[in-house]
Amino acid sequence: MYAEIIVDIAAEQVDRVFTYRVPEGMTLLPGTRVAVPFGKREKEGFVIRLKETPDYDEAKIKPVLSALEEYPAVLPQLMELAFEIREKAHCPLCEALRLMLPAEMRGGRVKVKTEECARLLIGADRIDEAIAAQSRSAKRRLLITLLSDGEWHPVEELRGMIRDVREPLRWLAERDMAQITQREILRSPYYGIVDAPPDPELTEEQKEALEELLPALTRSAKPFLIHGVTGSGKTEVYIRLVRRALEMGKGAIILVPEIVLTPQMINWFRSRFGDTLAVLHSRLSPGERFDEWRRIRLGRARIVIGARSAVFAPVENLGVVIVDEEHEQTYLSDRFPRYDARDVAISRAKREGAAAVLASATPSIYSYAMCRRGDYTLIEMPRRVLDRPLPKVYVTDMREELRKGNRGMFSALLKEKLDACISAGQQAMLFINRRGYASSVNCRRCGETIKCSRCDVSMTYHSVDRTLRCHWCGEIRPMPKACPACQSPYIRPMGVGTQKVEEELNRLYPGAGVIRMDMDTTAGKNAHFDLVNRFRAGQAQILLGTQMIAKGLDFPQVTLVGAVMADMTLNFPDYRSPERTFQLLVQVAGRAGRGEKPGEVVIQTYKPEHYAVRAAAAQDYRAFFREEFQRRRQDLYPPFTMLARFLCESKSMETAKATAESIRDGIIREFGGSALEKRILFIRADEAPVTRIQDRARAHVLMKLLNHPDTERLLERFQEMAGEEYPAHVVLEINPASLA
Ligand code: ADP
Ligand code: ZN
Ligand code: ZN
Numbered sequence: 001m002y003a004e005i006i007v008d009i010a011a012e013q014v015d016r017v018f019t020y021r022v023p024e025g026m027t028l029l030p031g032t033r034v035a036v037p038f039g040k041r042e043k044e045g046f047v048i049r050l051k052e053t054p055d056y057d058e059a060k061i062k063p064v065l066s067a068l069e070e071y072p073a074v075l076p077q078l079m080e081l082a083f084e085i086r087e088k089a090h091c092p093l094c095e096a097l098r099l100m101l102p103a104e105m106r107g108g109r110v111k112v113k114t115e116e117c118a119r120l121l122i123g124a125d126r127i128d129e130a131i132a133a134q135s136r137s138a139k140r141r142l143l144i145t146l147l148s149d150g151e152w153h154p155v156e157e158l159r160g161m162i163r164d165v166r167e168p169l170r171w172l173a174e175r176d177m178a179q180i181t182q183r184e185i186l187r188s189p190y191y192g193i194v195d196a197p198p199d200p201e202l203t204e205e206q207k208e209a210l211e212e213l214l215p216a217l218t219r220s221a222k223p224f225l226i227h228g229v230t231g232s233g234k235t236e237v238y239i240r241l242v243r244r245a246l247e248m249g250k251g252a253i254i255l256v257p258e259i260v261l262t263p264q265m266i267n268w269f270r271s272r273f274g275d276t277l278a279v280l281h282s283r284l285s286p287g288e289r290f291d292e293w294r295r296i297r298l299g300r301a302r303i304v305i306g307a308r309s310a311v312f313a314p315v316e317n318l319g320v321v322i323v324d325e326e327h328e329q330t331y332l333s334d335r336f337p338r339y340d341a342r343d344v345a346i347s348r349a350k351r352e353g354a355a356a357v358l359a360s361a362t363p364s365i366y367s368y369a370m371c372r373r374g375d376y377t378l379i380e381m382p383r384r385v386l387d388r389p390l391p392k393v394y395v396t397d398m399r400e401e402l403r404k405g406n407r408g409m410f411s412a413l414l415k416e417k418l419d420a421c422i423s424a425g426q427q428a429m430l431f432i433n434r435r436g437y438a439s440s441v442n443c444r445r446c447g448e449t450i451k452c453s454r455c456d457v458s459m460t461y462h463s464v465d466r467t468l469r470c471h472w473c474g475e476i477r478p479m480p481k482a483c484p485a486c487q488s489p490y491i492r493p494m495g496v497g498t499q500k501v502e503e504e505l506n507r508l509y510p511g512a513g514v515i516r517m518d519m520d521t522t523a524g525k526n527a528h529f530d531l532v533n534r535f536r537a538g539q540a541q542i543l544l545g546t547q548m549i550a551k552g553l554d555f556p557q558v559t560l561v562g563a564v565m566a567d568m569t570l571n572f573p574d575y576r577s578p579e580r581t582f583q584l585l586v587q588v589a590g591r592a593g594r595g596e597k598p599g600e601v602v603i604q605t606y607k608p609e610h611y612a613v614r615a616a617a618a619q620d621y622r623a624f625f626r627e628e629f630q631r632r633r634q635d636l637y638p639p640f641t642m643l644a645r646f647l648c649e650s651k652s653m654e655t656a657k658a659t660a661e662s663i664r665d666g667i668i669r670e671f672g673g674s675a676l677e678k679r680i681l682f683i684r685a686d687e688a689p690v691t692r693i694q695d696r697a698r699a700h701v702l703m704k705l706l707n708h709p710d711t712e713r714l715l716e717r718f719q720e721m722a723g724e725e726y727p728a729h730v731v732l733e734i735n736p737a738s739l740a
Contacts, residue, residue: 002054003028003064005045006094007038008106015092017048019055021063028064031072031079035065044106046074046097068108071297074100075314077352084347090719091337099337100312102293104286112294113287114182116155118169120147122177130177139168144177152183197271200236205381209237212379216355217245217319221377223346225326225367226359227621228381230590231388231554234359235265237381238322239272241357242303246276250319250354251302255341257328259283259307263529264554265324266305273303280306280313283525308333308341311348318354321345326358326367327583332737342367361590361621362583365632366639368625384594391561391592391599393617397608409501414562414602421560422512422541426597428560430505430544431588432498441468443483444490450480456691461493462520473694501564502544513540517549550588556595563588563603574739575637578612582624585616636681636704642711643735644718646701650728653687653697659728660685660699663721667701671714679708690740699728702739 004017020036022028032047042065054061074082074097082096089096098106122130127148134140139162146161147153158165172178202210205228213224228234242252254269256262259281269277278292278301295301297314304313308331311321323331323345331341342358349356358367358376371378384390396411406412421428440458441450449458452470459468461479468477483491493500498518505514515535522528528548535543536555543549543558563585574580585603593599605613615624633640646663650656664685671680681704688698705711715734722732 001028002051002061003034003047004049004051005034005036005064006048006097007036008044008046008094008098009038010092010095010098015094018045019061021054021058021061022050023063026064026067028067029072030076031074033068033073035068037062037065044068046094047072048079073105073297073314075316077348078312078314080351081312081344081348085337085339085344088343089337089339090716095337099309099339100314102286102289104290105293113185113291115185116180117152117183118147118155118158118173118178118180119152120144120150120172120178124148124150137168137171139165140171143168143172147178154185155180200385202236202240203233203383203385205383206233206237206240206385209379209381210240212377213237213241213355213357214244217241217248217250220350220353221355223349223356223358223370223376224379225363225371225376226357226379226381227363227368228359228361228379229384229390229619230361230587231384231390231594232361232381233385234324234381235268238324238357238359239268241320241322241355242269243272245319246273246302248319250317251315252304252320252322253310253313253315253318253345254303254305254322254324255310255331255345256305256307257325257330258548259305262324263532269303269305276301277303277305278313280304280310282307311341311344318349318352320355320357321349323356323358325360327360327362327364327579329737334737336731338733362586363621365579365625365628369629369639388593388596389598390619391589391601393589393601393603393619395603395605395608395613395617398604398606409504409564410562411602411604414564414604417560417600417602418509418562422509426541426559427535427538427555427557428542428562429549429555429558429588429591430501430542430562430564431550432501432544432546432564433584441479441491441493443486443488444492445488446483446486448483448485450484450491454695455693460497462497462499498544498546505542505544509542512542514542514544515540517543517545519546522548547584549591550584553591554594555591557597558592558594559597559599561588561592561599561601563601563605565604575632575635575643578610578628578631581610582612582616582628585613586619586621589616589619636706638735639707641681641707642705643739644703644705644715645733645736645739646718646722647688647731647733648699648701648726648728649693649696649730651695651697653691653699656697656699656728657685657687659726659730660701662726663730664701666721667703667718670717679706679710679714680704681706688740696729 001022003020003022005020006017007014028034028047028050030047030049034045034047035042036045078100082093082100085096085099086093127144131141131144134144142162143165146158155165169178169180173180209226215221226234238254245252256265259279266279278296280289280292284292296304299316302315304310304315306313323342326342333339346356367376370376394413396413398411401411418428441461442448450468451457452459452473452475454475455470455473457470459470462469466479468479469475480491482489498516502514502516515531517531522531532553534540589601592601603613603617607613611627612624646660648656648659664683667683683701683703685701686699688700691698705714718732722730
């Protein structure tokens with residue numbers, strides 16, 4: 001027997017199968033990981049196919065050294081998915097296969113953990129008799145009693161109850177009355193204990209949604225998009241759908257944008273599904289992640305919740321894949337090989353006969369457009385559960401505030417509502433869009449902004465330790481005493497950072513308690529959970545935070561939400577700015593009034609007339625979609641076109657730019673004339689908006705491509721071009737998540 005094997009080396013030259021001999025007595029299946037000789041080294045590889053006869057000289061064929069696991073690490077259906085990803089992401093097959101495994105599994109960096117265990121080999125009916133027979137040893141009697149359930153018990157645990165347990169244990173084992181062996185144990189991450197609440201009675205809308213979804217568990221259907229307003233109870237629909245899948249013997253995958261942002265959803269699932277649930281996220285230790293993965297692979301966990309890469313979880317007999325908050329950018333992988341987890345989810349579901357369900361309160365323009373074209377089935381949940389009203393939204397114009405002499409960070413209205421909320425003993429959430437408006441440090445005399453020495457971005461002031469930090473590369477510097485340009489002492493942090501707002505809130509409302517959630521306060525492993533739990537327990541009246549408090553959280557006691565500087569994303573030079581701003585504002589507003597008391601929202605903005613702000617204030621997705629879709633058609637943005645860019649990075653801007661220009665010229669030469677006009681709307685070589693990151697100068701060739709039957713071929717050609725040798729480092733990006 002011979003095996004075709006992909007050696008786990010990510011290089012174009014090795015991206016083909018090699019044939020190895022399978023030694024007598026070794027059983028291999030496609031997908032099994034093996035150790036093989038490669039050149040003078042030993043390498044890991046994946047069995048792709050087995051065959052009876054080799055296609056070249058048998059004498060030259062080397063043998064497989066060993067199987068790394070006794071089971072195929074890559075399921076057959078995931079093997080097929082890997083082939084598809086190779087095609088779509090233009091990457092070597094081994095890179096696509098690597099997506100299917102926890103990274104730490106490769107290279108044997110984590111080991112299966114074992115523990116010595118013992119169990120009794122005496123039948124239940126003979127136990128009393130066996131105990132009676134041990135009249136001379138109290139230890140043996142106790143041991144038999146402790147083991148009488150017939151289950152495996154860790155020896156370590158028994159040692160805690162019986163001193164020198166080894167001796168009676170050996171005595172029993174020698175007489176075949178007990179068995180001692182090393183058993184695998186699974187490291188389980190800590191989630192805390194969760195009580196299962198009783199199932200709520202489903203609302204009419206939830207029932208209708210479920211009725212539409214359930215048939216897709218048994219017969220193939222188009223992907224679904226649930227457009228459900230915030231608080232419409234989508235999670236309960238997922239739970240019922242997943243439960244039904246489980247009853248049918250099927251598994252489920254639920255993707256969430258960022259696991260630490262959704263502790264509640266995990267709690268809900270955990271309380272209903274217990275140990276059949278596995279959770280995959282980046283904050284697990286390597287050992288925990290490996291064990292969670294193995295629980296899934298070995299079928300002990302049938303339901304998986306996880307971020308983007310959980311779409312590759314080895315769930316067999318998949319019944320449903322759910323993508324929650326499908327509009328989130330985190331579903332686009334930012335690393336090579338690049339993939340969109342939503343596309344993979346849909347493709348995987350189709351391949352495995354499972355239902356694909358995308359859901360959001362603010363669907364992406366793309367997915368909603370797919371519904372209008374009839375490619376997806378739209379399910380609408382326009383009302384909140386129990387007829388709770390959507391919150392009342394007020395918009396305050398910050399330019400107007402300034403004209404009235406208010407230089408503070410809160411508008412008069414937000415201040416008034418906060419006063420009322422705090423004195424009534426209720427809870428408020430304040431949201432700051434930090435990425436859009438960090439507290440940069442400027443000189444009030446000459447206007448100089450302090451920038452990172454390695455990146456072309458302003459540094460952010462942190463008042464706790466009076467340092468300046470770069471959010472791109474992490475550089476930290478002490479706050480200078482004078483302006484580096486003009487030496488004036490009038491150098492100040494500008495704008496609003498979370499810390500500054502926190503200080504202001506503590507001053508305005510001493511005793512109310514403020515919990516701040518941002519990158520700095522949530523670095524620890526359970527920090528998110530702890531902060532969220534403290535707020536839920538009422539230990540503070542105000543929760544202040546960045547993007548990470550905008551979504552998913554469900555605090556029934558919150559009656560007021562303030563978006564302090566939420567529309568700053570509108571200033572980003574990116575065609576998706578209106579979409580992102582709208583999504584963010586609707587999600588933020590959706591945090592208010594989720595309990596019995598109705599909620600209010602104050603949006604502070606400099607652009608009250610913008611359609612994204614107006615539609616968000618009215619919480620009218622359809623109005624937003626109409627305007628945005630129209631604008632994209634008019635200005636030829638995706639989904640009507642495709643953006644592609646070659647990003648060129650180098651030590652010097654000159655090299656980066658020259659590379660970009662030569663690529664641009666090459667494309668014009670090759671696709672010039674009328675063909676160019678039909679397919680490439682514009683092509684431009686330029687410095688990238690962020691000109692330097694981590695000391696690397698950045699330039700790009702930016703192109704807008706018309707959707708055309710030929711586009712796929714064009715992209716393949718671009719991919720080839722990106723793989724050629726250049727003085728600068730070049731990557732091709734198609735509809736990149738960021739054009740920075
Ligand atoms: P969404 O994800 O659509 O914003 P959630 O799933 O977070 O909404 O649900 C909002 C709130 O409504 C949660 O507190 C949830 O426990 C509650 N809820 C959901 N379904 C029901 C129901 N049928 N009856 C009562 N409460 C419900
Ligand atoms: Zn930097
Ligand atoms: Zn100055």
